[in-house]
Structures are given as C-alpha cells and as structure tokens.
Amino acid sequence: TAGRFRAGLLAALGLASLIVLSSVGLYSRSMLGVPGEEFGNTQPPTSMLMAVGLFQFGIVLALEDPVRRWLERERVWATVISANALAMTVYLWHLPAMAFGVLFAMVSGIGLRGEALTADWWMARPVWVASLALITVPLVMVFSRLEWSAGRAAAPGGHAVTAVAGAAAAAVGLGLLALGGFYRSDGLFALAILPLGLLALGAILLGQIDPLRPVRR
Numbered sequence: 001t002a003g004r005f006r007a008g009l010l011a012a013l014g015l016a017s018l019i020v021l022s023s024v025g026l027y028s029r030s031m032l033g034v035p036g037e038e039f040g041n042t043q044p045p046t047s048m049l050m051a052v053g054l055f056q057f058g059i060v061l062a063l064e065d066p067v068r069r070w071l072e073r074e075r076v077w078a079t080v081i082s083a084n085a086l087a088m089t090v091y092l093w094h095l096p097a098m099a100f101g102v103l104f105a106m107v108s109g110i111g112l113r114g115e116a117l118t119a120d121w122w123m124a125r126p127v128w129v130a131s132l133a134l135i136t137v138p139l140v141m142v143f144s145r146l147e148w149s150a151g152r153a154a155a156p157g158g159h160a161v162t163a164v165a166g167a168a169a170a171a172v173g174l175g176l177l178a179l180g181g182f183y184r185s186d187g188l189f190a191l192a193i194l195p196l197g198l199l200a201l202g203a204i205l206l207g208q209i210d211p212l213r214p215v216r217r
Contacts, residue, residue, distance in 0.1 A: 004062050011058025017051035089144045090136070092170060092203045096196050097136040101128075143203055162205050170202025 022029045027048045028041055041048045071077055115121065176195035 004065070007058050007061035007064075009058070011055050011062060014051050014053070014055030014058055018048065018055060021048050021051060086140060086144055089140050089203070092199055093139040093143060094132075094136050095174070096199060097139055098132055099196060101132045101135050166202045166205030168202075169198045169205065173198030173202060 021027050027046055031041055031049065031052060071080065173195045176198070
C-alpha cells in the first residue's frame with residue numbers, strides 16, 4: 001500500500017542518514033556515550049539520534065498493519081497483557097543486570113574484547129544479548145513476585161508518599177547512571193553503588209503500591 005511504501009521510504013532515509021553521518025567522522029557510531037570517545041550523541045543530542053529515530057519509526061509504521069492483525073489473536077493478546085504487567089520490573093532491573101554482565105565481562109575478558117563493528121564483534125552480539133537476558137530473567141522473576149505480593153498485602157493503594165518516594169528514587173538512580181555510567185573508582189567492585197541502590201529502593205517502594213486501588217493520601 002501507499003502508506004507502507006512511504007513508511008519504507010522513511011526507514012530508508014533514516015538508515016541512509018545514519019550511514020552517511022557515521023561515515024564522515026563527525027559523530028560517534030554509538031548511540032550512547034562510550035568512555036574514551038571524543039564526541040557523544042547524547043550530550044548534547046545530535047542528528048544521529050534523529051536519524052535512528054526516523055529509521056525505527058519507519059519500520060514501526062511499515063509493520064503496523066500486520067502486527068495489528070497478529071495481535072487480534074486471543075492468545076497473542078493475552079501474552080501481551082501478561083508481559084505488560086512486568087514492563088516496569090524489566091525497565092528497572094535490566095540496567096543492574098547489564099552492570100553485572102559488564103562487570104563479569106571485564107573480570108573474565110569475555111564479550112568486550114575486539115574492535116567494534118568487525119565480523120567477530122557482530123558474531124558475539126547474540127551471545128552477549130543472550131547472556132544479559134539470562135541475568136535479567138531471574139531478577140525479573142524474583143522482584144515481580146515481591147512486587148505483586150507486597151501490592152496484595154498493602155493497605156488499599158498504599159500511601160502517596162511511598163509512591164512519590166519510589167518514583168523519585170528510581171528516577172534519580174537512572175539519572176545518575178545516565179550521567180556517570182555504571183562504574184566508580186571508589187565503588188564496591190567498581191560498580192556505581194549509589195545509582196544501583198536507588199534503583200533497587202525505588203523498585204521496592206513502588207512494589208508496595210497496588211496499581212488497581214486508589215492511593216491513600
């Protein structure tokens with residue numbers, strides 16, 4: 001259809017822009033800040049982020065109709081609803097999982113060696129992603145159970161102060177990780193203990209709030 005064709009053009013434009021901008025040497029090829037690089041794409045945001053956004057947006061628009069039809073299946077939609085209940089848990093705990101994965105890679109020398117974007121680097125990506133998933137899944141399973149049990153045991157809705165404190169702790173933790181990374185020279189095992197601790201505190205506090213009940217003031 002015409003809409004899918006336009007979406008494909010948008011994705012192609014974004015991809016072409018990424019290739020050109022990353023080849024001229026003005027921008028980093030990494031979308032996130034990488035230690036040792038002179039220029040980053042996030043502080044301040046660069047045209048590379050706009051290009052990757054166009055590329056991803058075009059792909060989403062091109063797949064919209066078939067994905068909608070697929071989601072009309074009852075079992076598929078039920079799976080989506082179940083997964084959505086874990087969205088915040090995954091969001092909060094995938095960063096600590098990645099920190100542990102990077103720490104293991106630094107200690108063992110597995111996964112982080114070699115030049116980026118080479119054939120060996122690309123071949124190692126599926127293994128790297130699978131390894132991080134193996135760390136993330138147990139964390140999600142453990143803390144999702146704690147969150148649901150705490151939510152059921154809490155008084156109707158929990159306190160507004162608890163909700164605000166949990167959200168603030170998680171937000172500050174994520175902000176500190178974004179600004180300073182996962183490592184500190186004075187941190188235990190070189191990990192950023194304060195940001196990760198704030199993330200954990202936020203998850204625990206938010207887990208005490210039952211989202212299906214009104215919050216008590």
